[in-house]
Amino acid sequence: MSIDTQGHTEEHEESFAELFEASLKERGGEGVLKEGEVVKGTVIQVTKDFAIVDVGYKSEGQVPLAEFTNAKGETLVKVGDPVEVLLESRENETGMVVLSKEKADKMRIWDEISAACERDELVHGMIVGRVKGGLSVDIGVKAFLPGSQVDIRPVRNLDQFIGKDFDFKVIKFNKKRGNIVLSRRVLLEKQREELKKDTLLKLKEGAILKGVVKNLTDYGAFIDLGGIDGLLHITDMSWGRVGHPSEVFNVGDEVRVVVLKFDPQTERVSLGLKQIQEDPWHRADEKYPVGTRVKGKIVSLTDYGAFIEIEQGVEGLVHVSEMSWTKRVKHPSKLVNVGDEVEAVVLDIDPKAKRIALGMKQIEPNPWTLLEDKYPIGSVIKGQIRNVTDFGVFVGVEEGIDGLVHVSDISWTQRIKHPGEIFKKGDEVEAVVLNIDVENERFSLGIKQLHQDPWDTLAERSPIGSVVKGKVTKVTDFGAFVEIEEGIEGLVHVSELREERVEKPSDVVKEGDELEVKIIDINTVDRKIALSAKAVLSGEADYRDYMRHQGGDMGKARLGDLMKKFNR
Incomplete structure (x- = not known):
């Protein structure tokens, strides 16, 4: 038996090596610890900054304690806990093995994701932020979700998805480059196809279905009926006026709509909302007989009058001639504005043509009917000349009411070619009331009648x-x-x-x-x-x-x- 300089025999060295190999195998090693491998170990000590881990090597390793701390700052490890760590370096300057739990976790996650890809399984994660061209997703490791793969339809505001959890399909995976590309759109399309099959069975004209407002345009709203979209045109949203669909809906609103038309070949669906309710014109003549006094809001002005909405879907026209008894209204905007609340009287109604003629001046008594009592024939009035014409002069009698002195009634004896030879606008004159035509709103005056006709005597x-x-x-x-x-x-x-x-x-x-x-x-x-x-x-x-x-x-x-x- 040979003995080395330390007093160990060769037999003892071989025995020690066998025991070390066996220990490594029990801990998950392969006989020799290699840098970059994940090994099993046991926490033997927890210090202020590190967790000391025994991985069966000749010296222990240390893991930064921060890798065992949660978001609240709580330490999640204690002595005796088994852990899996990555061997980053055999020994550092202190003689300890450099280990990383965080990197070991990531390597394990990569393995799990790889396995999921092989099995064509989904992964779950949270969208954590925006990056160039799309979104960043945390699935244990950072993955990329292109903007085109976020939804079935193009999304203008990607920020609305940040902080939300979803399932994703891995469409590209490269472990060596650390590249993972995800898709949510693939899942939505698959779900949409399944919903579409059920929806197509229900789609028929007259069917009332539930849907979700998916998109708004100037001309209407697209409603997701479940795998298939239908167009709710702006004219079919309400019996009343709708300036823009956003006045009625927001994206995401749930609505009940009726199918107006469905083409199975093109899968185009036309929807209606107002058709679920009764047309307010059906009984309008019963509700608003001629002479009825109504209140409403000015919704539109034209050169010839103003449209008043007296209830949703029912509008009446006040012609410019029916706005005032006395004022000569050149344009409705001189008296009213869009949005004004006004009163009017129903002058005529035609439910079939969906027309109501309204009058605003009829709310007040017709001042022309009072003139005969106030100004009997033969009475003398005094007023200013408001206008001079070829055929006579107009004299102000009351606000908005003028009397005409015809050129033939200016003088008994003078031959007057034009009234302007004698009068000018603003002159104050006296005149005799000759006639009052209430129906045609004409007030006749005479100046020469103030004096006796010289021919008589x-x-x-x-x-x-x-x-x-x-x-x-x-x-x-x-x-x-x-x-x-x-x-x-x-x-x-x-x-x-x-x-x-x-x-x-x-x-x-x-x-x-x-x-x-x-x-x-x-x-x-x-x-x-x-x-x-x-x-x-x-x-x-x-x-x-x-x-x-x-x-x-x-x-x-x-x-x-x-x-x-x-x-x-």
């Missing part, structure tokens, strides 16, 4: 046969017009200018000449006066002598001819 002031002086205002081929009073003219026919025959009146008189004439006839109805200059010149005493001189009936005929020319 002309015969008293200037009786037939009297001689008066006047000024020639106009000379024509058939005679001369002479103004005998302000605004009152008479005609001196060419035959009445001289005793001798006159071919051209302009040879005898001219405009502006003063002329003494005799009144030979007065027609107050037609406002015409026949005058004679030759009667004054001949010195005839009266109209009878004149008539006898003309020869009785023949004279009357000539006077008739004279008046006809005068009328021209």
Whole structure:
């Protein structure tokens, strides 16, 4: 038997080696500890910073205590606990084996994931954050979830998934590179196909189904019926107005809808929500008979009126002409705005055409019906001229009510071509009430009626046969017009200018000449006066002598001819 320098025999060395090998095998070793391998050990001591672990090597190993501490800072290991650790290094500067429980756990997880991939099993994990192109998932180790694999439909906001747990399918695994790619979409598609089979059995026109709002667009909402989506168009959401689907739904809302149309070949489904409820127009005529006073909200304005929603799905039109008794409304926005709460009266209703005619002015008494009592015919009013036109002037009677003084009612005697010759906007005038037409909303006034018609008393002031002086205002081929009073003219026919025959009146008189004439006839109805200059010149005493001189009936005929020319 040989003995070494330490006093051990070779036999003892061989025996010790066999025992060490056997010990390693019991602890999970393979005879010789190798760096990078996972071995079993036992905690023999816990210090402030480390857990001392016996792995059957000639020296113990140490594991940072932080690897045995949970999120609350609690130490989860004690002396005697069995552990699996990774041998990182045989010995460090203190002569101890360097071990890692954390790395051993990860290696074990990698093995488990690898096994799951081989068996085509799912893995469970939590989405912990965003990374370039997708999300980071903790499945024991960090894995990558591409954005395209998060859901069946593209997801705009990936942050909504952070902190949530899901099952995933491993679609790429490379242990050497530490690369794991996951998919949630694959699972959802599989689930969707299974749901779709059941849903297709229920899909038929008229069926009422439950669904979840999956997506909102400007024109409607897509409803997940269970493996198949249907479109709920914005016009089928409510009997009332819907500006945007987001006014009615949020993504994720559960809804009951009715199938309006289903095409098995294309698998397109049209859905309705309002069809589950009764159309409010069906009994609208019973609920809103003509004359009913209603309240509602202005929902739309047009050039010709305002639409009022009196209940969801029932709107009526107030025409611009039905907004005010007195105001001339050029556009509804001058009186109301969208969103205003207003009152109105039902003027007409047609449920089949889904039309209601409303009036806002009918809420108040018609001021035109009160005018006859306030302003009886013949009464005098005072007001400002609000407008001057070719045919007359409008005088303000009340707020929104004007009376018209026609050009023919401005003066008894003046020939007025345009009222603007006498009046301007803003002038204050007095006028007499001539007529009130309530139905057509017309108020007629007269200014000349403030004074007596001078023609009524002309015969008293200037009786037939009297001689008066006047000024020639106009000379024509058939005679001369002479103004005998302000605004009152008479005609001196060419035959009445001289005793001798006159071919051209302009040879005898001219405009502006003063002329003494005799009144030979007065027609107050037609406002015409026949005058004679030759009667004054001949010195005839009266109209009878004149008539006898003309020869009785023949004279009357000539006077008739004279008046006809005068009328021209």
